[in-house]
Amino acid sequence: MSLDLSSEHWPLIMGILNVTPDSFSDGGRFNRSQAAVERVRQMISEGADIIDIGGESTRPGAPAVSEEEELARVIPVIEAIRRDSAIPISVDTSKPAVMHAAVVAGASLINDVRALQEPGALEVAAQLDVPICLMHMQGQPRTMQANPHYDDVVEEVLAFLQQRIEICQAAGVAPARLILDPGFGFGKTVQHNLALFRHLQRFVDTGHPVLVGVSRKSMIGKLLGERPVDERLAGSLALATLAGWLGAAIVRVHDVRESADALTLCRAVRQA
Template identity: 40%
Template sequence: MSGEPNSGIISPVRRIGRREFDFDRQVAIMAIVNRTPNSFHDQGLTYELDQAVAAATRAVADGADWVDIGGFAFSAAQAGIGVSEEIDRVAPAIARVRAATDAVISVDTHRPEVARAAVEAGADVINDTNGLREPGMAEVAAALGVGVIVTHSLGGPGRRVFRPSYGDVVSEVAGFLRERVAYALAAGVAPDKIIIDPGHDLNKNTFHSLELTRRLEEITAIGYPTLVALSNKDFIGETIDRPQGERKEGTIAVNVVSVLKGARILRVHDVAATVASVRMIEAVLGWRGPVSPNHNLA
């Protein structure tokens, strides 16, 4: 794999919020901050506002380019919450993080009312695991002029899907993403505001997520910068037989594979370890030089 730029990415050089990225030669690190009592990895560790803000600022200090703040988990195993409660969870956190950093901030929500409130509080991007299927979401993103992450899932947040099945998971996910991107463009979202995410483990079993990773080039070929959210997910745990708290090495491995196959944004829990691995990938590919080369080595 060479260090030559990948000209297949649509608008690879992008201004997102207050930062600029060149996705031909750069991988962005997105830190996960969930203001939910039932997040699958940290089990509510950042549910309280002060803990959420501290986690976000710590992630940026560790090298994160981006912080993703959510107030409603994807899992169906949770009590539903209203729009106002979700806003109360995300908007204050976004406002405080915005005041503390110039890093990109996204809101993880599928509700247009929450998205609008989050952007008003300082968010730069809407991260929608429902693929813009909620009426009005694409129009809100277009009207506000913010970025949008279009993610594949069968049921969307909070909806149970029993035994999800696919004829060909990769082609079906790619088809869904192409259709939802076309929908976003028709609603007025600019092409340089769109990012796609195949939604590993979102209504998918371990074999589906492994296949998506193995054939990720078919997703990145759609052309928009591709985000992968693999961190500590169950497909990693089932593949290497590791419990939730022991999946860091597996996460780094699938993230590295994904970058080599074209992913350009990694959504992660362990920021420092991911930053180190990504900086190494970028150097090997010729996208950056060593940070502190020793020119005196024989």
């Protein structure tokens, strides 16, 4: 199913489905195809507009996963979901072979934390007629939170994304296919994340849809006095609602029903 990114539907809710054994929030729970399909059915009933499937954890310190392993984790799940549902599927990957196989299997969005910087990724993505989310990350998952530094985090992240937009366009990717993600928590301190959130309008003003992913992240835990992952719902909903109010096109969440309720009310007030 194709993904409708027209602004009258914003913010769309992207439900997270990690088919990995080591993701920070739900690792190992949905790595069997039937369990994944049942979880997707639940998320659809709760209000998800998109399902984001990832086969390689990008949490801080996460080990790399081979192309073969990622394909084995992701493709059977995409095929099973596509047989069961028409909901748009996003594939969370940086590997060109996984991008191509996922779209062939039925994915309709590429969500790349490395913004198509891996060898061959730009060329493959340009050939695939689906939207692409370009995310900013300082460093790599294993070390990105060791000592992130910026002179001006908003300007530097924005400049990086603008550069990637230009590179994508030069490679033949239509601007209308590009979505931007400031990369909350990817090589950023809590203060960096707050600055990016406070100035989210700068990213919205580019004219490209903006994706915000902060659900259950460590910044919430730290701001709430070191809350564990399973006690970050209220904080996640607060930031999801702020993202919707500030013009985010897509909000990536673990808690679909609660986020859908919050964003329905946010949308109602914005449209009143």
